[in-house]
Amino acid sequence: xxxxxxxxxxxxxxxxxxxxxxxxxxxxxxxxxxxxxxxxxxxxxxxxxxxxxxxxxxxxxxxxxx
Numbered sequence: 001x002x003x004x005x006x007x008x009x010x011x012x013x014x015x016x017x018x019x020x021x022x023x024x025x026x027x028x029x030x031x032x033x034x035x036x037x038x039x040x041x042x043x044x045x046x047x048x049x050x051x052x053x054x055x056x057x058x059x060x061x062x063x064x065x066x
Contacts, residue, residue: 014043017043018040018043021036021037021039021040021043022036022040024036025037025040
């Protein structure tokens with residue numbers, strides 16, 4: 001397996017993970033939604049320390065960070 005194929009597989013896997021996390025974030029369970037939003041923030045901004053804190057991530061918090 002070449003490097004290009006490995007990178008394509010990694011990107012496909014991350015795309016599937018993002019779609020699943022978005023679906024979870026829209027569910028009715030607030031705890032699961034918060035964990036999914038935090039995971040999405042880690043994917044979008046991996047070096048941003050604000051998303052590594054153990055706080056409740058809500059829409060208003062994310063809007064404030066953006």
